[in-house]
Amino acid sequence: MGASKSSAFTKRQNQLALIAKALAHPARIAIVELLLKKQSCVCGTIVDELPLAQATISQHLKELKAAGIIKGSIAGNSICYCLEQKTIQTLSDFLNQLSTYTSPSKCC
Amino acid sequence: MGASKSSAFTKRQNQLALIAKALAHPARIAIVELLLKKQSCVCGTIVDELPLAQATISQHLKELKAAGIIKGSIAGNSICYCLEQKTIQTLSDFLNQLSTYTSPSKCC
DNA sequence: TTGTAATATCGCAATATTACGATAAAAAAT
DNA sequence: ATTTTTTATCGTAATATTGCGATATTACAA
Structure with missing residues (x-):
């Protein structure tokens, strides 16, 4: 045991979990933040700005x-990464549903 | 090596990663979906509905x-869980930022 | 071609997660 | 008081992730 029981859940549940998992590390949050802020999205820039090895x-x-959160395209010698809005939107929509939730009167 | 280098990142980056990590498993997605859909949010109900051991x-x-995504309150013999909108909103807001992103003309 | 720069992959050690049976704890029911 | 119900915790085995040096790969440059 120890493996995640993914087969026991729906495709959608697994997909949402996968997207969340891809964002479940501060380095990867930092990367998508960089892609959001910087004009340049070249891999080398990311390596330079983050305190981790190449x-x-x-x-x-x-x-x-x-996870489909970013995509890379070849730009000469290097590779340029950009965000994939569609995938991000999938998780975003789910969270928006959750946050418009009103708790049942029974408790909480 | 092997441990996550959380000290190298900002508090906010770590917090967002933590929230995402809490949602990075299909069982936990299923749990928050249950809390969203069901009137009853008692722990026992969740155990009954999911194919995992108690x-x-x-x-x-x-x-x-x-991670602050749910909170539990004692309801007699059992415990009632509800969503914590504030925490969910934190990640939701971040994703909304990402998905309104427009890629720099340089590539992609 | 040969060299250099930019990314990716491999292999490994350290750590973290997942799952569950067994057991504990605490309140409700008998 | 004893039993039952409900939830949490412990211990442990299986698996996954993290980080990085070393090395491969690929494209451009000279």
Whole structure:
């Protein structure tokens, strides 16, 4: 045991969890913040701005890409990363649902 | 090595990552969905509806509570859980920022 | 071609998460 | 008082993540 029981849940539940998981690390939050703020979204810039080794950043970028949160396009010698709004919107919509929730009178 | 380098990031980045991490599992997505849909938010109901052992559910509830996503209040013999909108809103606001992003013309 | 710069992948050690049976704790029911 | 119900915690095995040095890969430059 120890493996996540993903087969026991719906496709949508697994998808939302995957997107959240991709954002579940401060380095990856920092990366998407950089993509939001900076004009340049080249990988090297990210490596320069974050206090982690190049190999580590590359791994984080891979996870964000696998979850569909960012996409990379080749720009000459380097790779330019950008946010994928569609995927982010999926989680965003779910959270908006949650936050407009009104608790049942029974408790809380 | 292996530990997350949380000290290298801002308090806000760590907080957002923590909230995302709490939602980074399909069982925990299922739990907050239940809290959204059901009138009853008693722990036992959650255990009955999800295909996981009681100990496992309890652990997931603990994580959601630790991240401030839910809160529990004693209701007689059992415990009633509800969503904490404020915390959810924190991540929701961040994602809304991300999804209104327009990519720099340089690439993508 | 040969060299250099930018990213990705591999391999490994340290740590964290997931799941659950067993057990504890606390209140309600008998 | 004893039993039952409800939830939490402990201990542990299986698995996943994190971080990085070393190395591969790929594209451009000279």
